[in-house]
Ligand SMILES: [Zn+2]
């Protein structure tokens with residue numbers, strides 16, 4: 001299995017130990033999502049696949065010097081293990097940066113993803129319509145991943161119509177998230193991905209503890225049961241989808 005979205009820099013254990021534990025649990029590949037220039041430097045210097053960007057909740061570096069920050073990201077995007085640009089997008093829930101600044105940074109990441117021909121990894125919280133508006137206006141890159149998918153069935157259909165991949169995290173196991181499970185089952189399976197977003201969004205029954213890529217099979221198992229598909233078959237499909245999404 002492939003964990004399509006994990007923050008190795010934020011998992012407490014050493015990345016090598018985290019990856020070894022993941023492998024023991026059947027998770028052979030972990031896409032490391034680096035947030036901010038320092039993490040991007042560190043992640044691109046490691047061996048495994050990573051995505052690089054400046055998170056919509058932490059835009060200070062972008063705000064201070066937009067073209068300098070994006071130039072550095074563009075340079076790092078040339079390193080061989082970079083498979084995605086982001087996470088980027090809009091977060092109107094936490095809204096630590098103003099909406100206009102978030103849109104400017106999002107647009108700059110969209111441009112970079114197109115220019116570098118990388119998957120665009122999108123963080124979207126309480127901003128579903130706005131995210132689609134910006135993407136439609138700017139022109140979406142050929143490969144888009146809605147990470148930690150949080151919409152309902154109607155939003156899933158809008159993403160599917162655009163060919164966007166939708167990645168489900170541990171919150172798909174939470175009791176109250178029936179809409180999220182309905183969204184997952186309404187999508188064409190070739191657009192579904194799975195992720196941990198570790199160390200965040202720990203799946204049930206481990207909620208309250210930090211998440212790790214080794215817990216990915218729990219979320220995949222839940223998705224398989226919702227989709228009424230054997231886990232082995234779903235795992236193969238998710239694997240295929242993730243390889244297509246990130247050109248692995
Ligand atoms: Zn996110």
Ligand SMILES: [Zn+2]
Nearest residue numbers: 005033087197
């Ligand atoms: Zn994330």
